[in-house]
Amino acid sequence: MPKLFDTHCHFIDFDIDTITSLTSLLSNIELLSVSKSPSDWSPNIDLCSHYQNIYPALGVHPWYVHDLNSFENDLMRLDELVNSEHIRILGEIGLDFAAEYLLTRSIQERYFAAQVELSVRKGLSLSIHCRKAFDAVLSELKGNNIERAVMHGFSGSHEQAKPFVDMGYKLGIGSQILNLQSTKYEKLVKYAPLDSLVLETDAPYVKVGADMSLVQRLQAISERIAAIKMVSLEEVVSTTYNSARLILGLNYHDVE
Numbered sequence: 566m567p568k569l570f571d572t573h574c575h576f577i578d579f580d581i582d583t584i585t586s587l588t589s590l591l592s593n594i595e596l597l598s599v600s601k602s603p604s605d606w607s608p609n610i611d612l613c614s615h616y617q618n619i620y621p622a623l624g625v626h627p628w629y630v631h632d633l634n635s636f637e638n639d640l641m642r643l644d645e646l647v648n649s650e651h652i653r654i655l656g657e658i659g660l661d662f663a664a665e666y667l668l669t670r671s672i673q674e675r676y677f678a679a680q681v682e683l684s685v686r687k688g689l690s691l692s693i694h695c696r697k698a699f700d701a702v703l704s705e706l707k708g709n710n711i712e713r714a715v716m717h718g719f720s721g722s723h724e725q726a727k728p729f730v731d732m733g734y735k736l737g738i739g740s741q742i743l744n745l746q747s748t749k750y751e752k753l754v755k756y757a758p759l760d761s762l763v764l765e766t767d768a769p770y771v772k773v774g775a776d777m778s779l780v781q782r783l784q785a786i787s788e789r790i791a792a793i794k795m796v797s798l799e800e801v802v803s804t805t806y807n808s809a810r811l812i813l814g815l816n817y818h819d820v821e
């Protein structure tokens with residue numbers, strides 16, 4: 566069985582039991598451990614440094630942009646950490662225009678634009694949070710000729726996914742696909758090409774399937790994708806694994 570790649574989890578927010586049980590499984594899985602805010606950055610780098618197959622992503626999530634006073638300092642620190650810690654990807658960053666976050670819209674836009682600009686200067690990939698902001702995110706990515714991005718927990722329709730897929734961006738498919746009541750995610754998976762999909766748990770935050778271990782969840786998501794697309798489980802696991810490594814540029818710079 567090829568390896569599973571969780572392209573979006575918050576490793577530093579796991580409880581110690583999960584971290585301990587994961588350690589024994591690291592020959593079977595790889596993880597991208599995203600950050601939410603600057604206070605996550607150093608703990609995330611520290612924790613990931615103990616594991617060969619866990620990669621830290623640094624960034625400011627659109628829900629955590631409140632403090633414009635620290636904006637310039639945050640960016641300078643991010644710039645430095647990217648160099649000193651050999652960071653490959655920024656995340657999670659993005660835009661959230663759902664009603665409860667509209668108040669910070671202009672601050673979100675500043676943070677997002679600055680982080681995208683940083684990724685261009687440093688040649689970094691992006692892990693993107695996007696809610697009710699598909700046009701704004703797409704135009705920012707396209708306008709900066711971004712080549713490698715994951716649309717984490719993609720929540721749009723398959724029609725909304727198309728321009729992202731056409732740009733070569735990957736769609737993060739999470740535990741929501743395990744909810745058999747919802748046909749939206751099923752349609753998305755059905756119509757998107759298999760090589761545009763990657764796996765994610767968004768653990769420990771997404772509650773669907775929370776009673777499963779991380780590996781069980783990744784496996785269940787893969788099985789569901791295989792059933793919807795009528796391909797083998799092995800094909801789903803190996804294709805999503807390769808796509809995740811491609812986004813991280815791991816096929817170009819061998820770190821094993």
Ligand SMILES: [Zn+2]
Pocket residue numbers: 573575599657767770
């Ligand atoms: Zn997340």
